[in-house]
Amino acid sequence: MSEPRTAASPSPGAFIEARHLWQEYGDQVVLERLNLRVEEGEFCTLVGASGCGKSTFLRMLLGQERHSRGELLLGGAPLPNEPDPSRGVVFQRYSVFPHLSVLDNVALGLELPRAPVLGRLFGAAKREARERAASILGRVGLGHALDKYPSALSGGMQQRLAIAQALVMQPRMLLLDEPFGALDPGIRKDMHALLLELWQETRLTVFMVTHDLSEGFSLGTRLLVFDKVRHDPQAPNAYGARITYDIPLNAARRAQAHLPSEVAERIAAR
Numbered sequence: 001m002s003e004p005r006t007a008a009s010p011s012p013g014a015f016i017e018a019r020h021l022w023q024e025y026g027d028q029v030v031l032e033r034l035n036l037r038v039e040e041g042e043f044c045t046l047v048g049a050s051g052c053g054k055s056t057f058l059r060m061l062l063g064q065e066r067h068s069r070g071e072l073l074l075g076g077a078p079l080p081n082e083p084d085p086s087r088g089v090v091f092q093r094y095s096v097f098p099h100l101s102v103l104d105n106v107a108l109g110l111e112l113p114r115a116p117v118l119g120r121l122f123g124a125a126k127r128e129a130r131e132r133a134a135s136i137l138g139r140v141g142l143g144h145a146l147d148k149y150p151s152a153l154s155g156g157m158q159q160r161l162a163i164a165q166a167l168v169m170q171p172r173m174l175l176l177d178e179p180f181g182a183l184d185p186g187i188r189k190d191m192h193a194l195l196l197e198l199w200q201e202t203r204l205t206v207f208m209v210t211h212d213l214s215e216g217f218s219l220g221t222r223l224l225v226f227d228k229v230r231h232d233p234q235a236p237n238a239y240g241a242r243i244t245y246d247i248p249l250n251a252a253r254r255a256q257a258h259l260p261s262e263v264a265e266r267i268a269a270r
């Protein structure tokens, strides 16, 4: 029998690792020698002053942007240079397709890779895709709105749809860029509860940018503060940000994230 893993056990290879990571645009240094190790299942919230490179870091994790220097690894190998279904993303601005129904918005992600020419599946494959889409929409609270169009949805409902779009692809990582920034406080609270439930169920690794520090503290298992350690008032673009504080949060939730899913399910079932 293998030894139980405890907090003191050496951790296996990191899921995401940034080593001396830099991002520069021309003569503007945005990120500078950033180092980070994140294990699978962690929920990292990213905070920092406006313009310090949080969204840039998310885009790099998504594979939308290549770093200038250093290494960015996924499971020990260079992170793929292009977005793929293993990385789901939700932006602050609604990213759903306005001309498609709620159900089609989510089913499309399943249909396109399997029918790249027509963009449509037929028969059993189509039914299966739509059933899966409907099931995840039910999970995010949109089961009653499958035939609606996005223009008929509230802001919170549109973000639920965007989350469903990302989750239906069964990503290993969920990247959220201020996903609730445009929502009213009451709706935000509902969305926080939903996101935590989904994270606990799926055991995804989450990176979420937020400007709301209390949201950052209450949601994550880890708060990452992006900031510049060097400033030159004569040359504001000369130095970039890195992670200056890395604060473990919500110990109980953090411990749960490390529990093997089958053990967590057995305990929950009692």
Ligand SMILES: Nc1ncnc2c1ncn2[C@@H]1O[C@H](COP(=O)(O)OP(=O)(O)OP(=O)(O)O)[C@@H](O)[C@H]1O
Pocket (backbone or CB within 6 Å): 025, 030, 048, 049, 050, 051, 052, 053, 054, 055, 056, 057
């Ligand atoms: N493709 C690009 N080309 C040139 N400059 C860019 C590019 N992408 C980002 N930048 C610059 O990099 C800096 C960091 O931008 P980024 O959006 O990552 O910051 P942020 O911390 O997410 O900001 P905010 O909190 O305001 O959203 C900004 O000065 C921005 O103008």
